[in-house]
Amino acid sequence: MRQTDSQQTLLRAGAQHPPQQLSATDLFIGHLGMPCVLSFPQGLPVDALRESLRQVLAHYPVLTSRYQRGPDGHPLLDGSDAGLPFTVQTHPQDMPRCDASNPLRAGVLKWAPTIAPWSLVGRDVAPMQVRVHRFACGGALLAITAVHSLCDGSAFWTFMMDWVRTHHGHALVPPVLDRNAHIEAAAAWGAPADAAPGAQRGGLQEASVWARTRLYARLAWQHWMGLSDLHLLLDGALLASWQAQAAQDLPEAAPYSTHELATAWVLRAWSATLHDARERHLSTVTDLRHRKGLGLHRKYIGNALGRELSHMPATELAGPTLAHVAAACRARWPVSSVQALQASLGWLSKLRQGHRIHHLVAEIMTLPASHSLLINNCAHFPIYKIDFGSGPPNWYETMRPPYPRVLITPSPARDGGLALQVTAHRAVLRRLNPQGGPAAS
Numbered sequence: 001m002r003q004t005d006s007q008q009t010l011l012r013a014g015a016q017h018p019p020q021q022l023s024a025t026d027l028f029i030g031h032l033g034m035p036c037v038l039s040f041p042q043g044l045p046v047d048a049l050r051e052s053l054r055q056v057l058a059h060y061p062v063l064t065s066r067y068q069r070g071p072d073g074h075p076l077l078d079g080s081d082a083g084l085p086f087t088v089q090t091h092p093q094d095m096p097r098c099d100a101s102n103p104l105r106a107g108v109l110k111w112a113p114t115i116a117p118w119s120l121v122g123r124d125v126a127p128m129q130v131r132v133h134r135f136a137c138g139g140a141l142l143a144i145t146a147v148h149s150l151c152d153g154s155a156f157w158t159f160m161m162d163w164v165r166t167h168h169g170h171a172l173v174p175p176v177l178d179r180n181a182h183i184e185a186a187a188a189w190g191a192p193a194d195a196a197p198g199a200q201r202g203g204l205q206e207a208s209v210w211a212r213t214r215l216y217a218r219l220a221w222q223h224w225m226g227l228s229d230l231h232l233l234l235d236g237a238l239l240a241s242w243q244a245q246a247a248q249d250l251p252e253a254a255p256y257s258t259h260e261l262a263t264a265w266v267l268r269a270w271s272a273t274l275h276d277a278r279e280r281h282l283s284t285v286t287d288l289r290h291r292k293g294l295g296l297h298r299k300y301i302g303n304a305l306g307r308e309l310s311h312m313p314a315t316e317l318a319g320p321t322l323a324h325v326a327a328a329c330r331a332r333w334p335v336s337s338v339q340a341l342q343a344s345l346g347w348l349s350k351l352r353q354g355h356r357i358h359h360l361v362a363e364i365m366t367l368p369a370s371h372s373l374l375i376n377n378c379a380h381f382p383i384y385k386i387d388f389g390s391g392p393p394n395w396y397e398t399m400r401p402p403y404p405r406v407l408i409t410p411s412p413a414r415d416g417g418l419a420l421q422v423t424a425h426r427a428v429l430r431r432l433n434p435q436g437g438p439a440a441s
């Protein structure tokens with residue numbers, strides 16, 4: 001049987017850039033490699049793909065940098081233009097089927113490049129790596145791994161869309177790469193009075209080494225033994241019917257978005273499996289680029305994630321309709337003021353200066369795992385607009401986390417629907433998908 005053929009090209013931006021320190025939010029997120037896979041059964045134009053990636057990197061020299069230890073002891077991006085590996089692997093077999101009924105799950109790690117956090121700083125390891133798998137059937141998988149401290153999801157998909165625009169010969173709005181300005185602004189806001197050890201702010205808190213060790217051990221056990229995941233597609237027609245029903249159930253309320261109702265549907269099913277009256281703890285991920293007063297450009301390439309934590313009574317998540325659950329969530333989920341966000345970033349800046357960022361944990365992780373859920377709404381990401389001339393992907397997948405989470409992305413059907421990746425205990429997943437699909441409210 002013919003063996004897999006592999007060819008690697010090191011693509012460079014063509015210019016160096018000033019070294020960029022890692023911000024406090026970059027350091028908190030850490031150097032974990034975040035793999036994702038896009039499935040293209042129709043194939044990909046590999047040579048043209050390589051060339052357009054080479055061209056777009058001229059606007060993204062930070063992606064061809066390496067991590068070095070800076071004079072302050074923190075890692076930084078050295079701006080060396082050492083290159084981004086672009087690997088093409090040709091396989092003698094047909095490509096695996098990828099869709100909601102046949103997710104890759106752990107197979108994401110089989111196809112995507114691996115970047116170990118401990119192998120990064122001070123070594124010639126690229127923080128972003130691209131791999132294209134070509135199969136005998138003509139299909140292709142585009143697998144990309146980026147270190148999370150390099151960029152968050154919003155920055156990653158900004159880069160991906162710029163790659164597509166470059167591929168089609170369109171001009172780009174230059175991305176904003178200056179992390180140093182973000183760090184200086186946070187330091188200028190200063191630290192609030194409660195920045196002492198043990199303080200909590202912005203959904204984060206300092207924890208002792210023993211508390212962190214116990215937490216990481218629990219997360220490892222959950223990941224391998226306690227949790228599973230489920231991929232669900234909510235089609236546009238179903239969501240439209242939910243919106244119409246919500247307008248009848250609560251006509252005085254502002255219209256509910258599809259992601260609000262999808263979240264309410266998951267939360268109601270999740271809460272019902274707990275069989276008690278204890279509070280439910282919900283954490284939502286927010287993009288600080290969309291908050292005025294923080295000076296973060298929409299095309300800022302780095303990490304700009306915030307967290308909001310809310311505590312909800314079980315009765316509110318057992319509402320008679322999805323509209324009532326969505327209304328309870330809308331009322332309970334906090335929106336931090338600009339002043340509070342500036343204070344939070346100032347506090348993080350002080351922790352960074354004192355080399356205490358690694359003491360931080362997300363507060364949601366310290367609460368009972370059975371009653372805690374993280375909501376990550378990525379419905380606005382342009383996942384199924386990634387078209388390099390042969391058509392968009394038919395499936396996108398990333399690794400599940402070691403904690404309960406709902407990841408909301410666009411549906412591959414591109415019909416206004418949503419795709420849900422629910423990571424939870426099996427009892428929750430059985431309630432969400434008892435007969436292979438969601439039920440109407």
